[in-house]
Amino acid sequence: MRSTTCTARLIDFVDLRPVHRTCLPRWRRKLQELVKRSQWILGPEVAAFEREFADAMGAPFCVATASGTDALTLALWLAGVSTPEQEVVTTPLSAPFTALAIVRAGARVRFADIDENTLLLEPATAEPYLTRNTVAVLPVHLYGQLCDLPGWKRLASNRQLALIQDACQAHGAFYCGRALTEFSHWVAYSFYPTKNLGALGDGGALCLAREGDLEMARALRDGGRREDHVAVVPGMNSRLDELQAAYLRVALEHLPRWNERRRHLARIYDEELASIPVELIRPVKRFPERASVYHLYVVRANQREALREYLANHGVRTAIHYPVPLHLQPAFTSAGLRPGDLPVAEKATQEILSLPFGLHLRESDVRHVAALIRRFYLGPR
Numbered sequence: 001m002r003s004t005t006c007t008a009r010l011i012d013f014v015d016l017r018p019v020h021r022t023c024l025p026r027w028r029r030k031l032q033e034l035v036k037r038s039q040w041i042l043g044p045e046v047a048a049f050e051r052e053f054a055d056a057m058g059a060p061f062c063v064a065t066a067s068g069t070d071a072l073t074l075a076l077w078l079a080g081v082s083t084p085e086q087e088v089v090t091t092p093l094s095a096p097f098t099a100l101a102i103v104r105a106g107a108r109v110r111f112a113d114i115d116e117n118t119l120l121l122e123p124a125t126a127e128p129y130l131t132r133n134t135v136a137v138l139p140v141h142l143y144g145q146l147c148d149l150p151g152w153k154r155l156a157s158n159r160q161l162a163l164i165q166d167a168c169q170a171h172g173a174f175y176c177g178r179a180l181t182e183f184s185h186w187v188a189y190s191f192y193p194t195k196n197l198g199a200l201g202d203g204g205a206l207c208l209a210r211e212g213d214l215e216m217a218r219a220l221r222d223g224g225r226r227e228d229h230v231a232v233v234p235g236m237n238s239r240l241d242e243l244q245a246a247y248l249r250v251a252l253e254h255l256p257r258w259n260e261r262r263r264h265l266a267r268i269y270d271e272e273l274a275s276i277p278v279e280l281i282r283p284v285k286r287f288p289e290r291a292s293v294y295h296l297y298v299v300r301a302n303q304r305e306a307l308r309e310y311l312a313n314h315g316v317r318t319a320i321h322y323p324v325p326l327h328l329q330p331a332f333t334s335a336g337l338r339p340g341d342l343p344v345a346e347k348a349t350q351e352i353l354s355l356p357f358g359l360h361l362r363e364s365d366v367r368h369v370a371a372l373i374r375r376f377y378l379g380p381r
């Protein structure tokens with residue numbers, strides 16, 4: 001294993017400028033229309049985006065929110081989850097916002113361990129953690145790969161649990177061509193700028209399978225108000241801005257092509273890293289039928305810190321998603337878990353490494369990063 005320092009070409013972990021260069025000319029023209037119209041909250045852009053995003057995800061309905069966290073919270077409320085006696089089982093390997101949504105909804109978080117190969121919370125890994133207080137399950141389609149949705153649907157139906165999907169990293173993902181709302185009533189998305197579909201700030205959406213949820217979802221995101229401005233429930237203030245909706249409508253048109261590009265870049269990483277023994281480095285396992293949209297390209301790496309430093313010394317920025325499992329983060333000590341309680345997730349956080357990924361990369365950048373990794377593990381050849 002080498003450790004040399006040199007000045008080389010810089011490869012950022014993420015760089016959104018190419019995405020914005022593609023979208024901004026049209027968005028700027030739209031901005032002029034918006035200023036003329038001067039309707040900034042819950043106007044025609046949000047309504048049109050909700051229709052278009054639902055269509056693109058194959059969902060019957062969609063309600064836009066101010067963030068993915070809010071979309072998850074809304075989903076929990078719609079599922080009737082709002083009291084501390086109600087437990088929601090979720091993954092310890094995610095952004096804290098997944099678990100935070102459960103806390104904010106008013107329920108109790110119960111973390112379950114994950115699958116060793118995919119790093120996903122799957123029905124088989126979650127089942128031992130279900131208790132008689134469990135009312136809902138919240139799996140995350142981590143890094144853009146879908147969980148075992150038929151399995152989740154079966155488990156939820158057998159145990160009469162609400163199934164809420166965190167698709168905040170999985171815009172445009174379909175399971176064997178089937179929309180995510182075919183598997184459960186609630187699917188939450190985030191438009192945080194770095195997502196596969198990102199806004200110019202925060203944003204989110206909840207896709208709904210049932211028309212019956214629509215009116216309450218709209219009320220809940222708007223202070224609990226009905227259209228006649230009477231608050232029927234204590235909701236939240238979580239409205240996607242017209243400005244963001246207008247931008248997202250432009251970006252959404254590019255999503256299929258962007259996801260295809262991500263898949264292409266991921267294939268190159270796969271091929272270029274294949275000659276390194278799997279004991280040293282291996283991509284997180286993926287299933288072709290789940291057609292990942294590759295929000296991130298994540299490997300499990302032996303000697304991760306040394307590899308990270310070697311890449312950094314060669315101008316390559318990497319990241320870790322996520323360095324500390326949620327059950328060991330101070331915000332979630334109320335879950336009552338200690339080191340060693342969820343060993344698969346804990347081991348994973350010591351090994352995972354997110355390689356530079358996104359639309360700013362050329363194919364030659366990906367090959368260059370992979371060549372550096374080969375040199376780190378195998379020496380110059």
Ligand SMILES: Cc1ncc(COP(=O)(O)O)c(C=O)c1O
Nearest residue numbers: 067068069095097098168190192
């Ligand atoms: C898996 C996952 N869940 C939830 C969220 C929360 O989304 P937001 O940042 O839009 O609230 C994110 C994004 O950070 C995420 O990656």
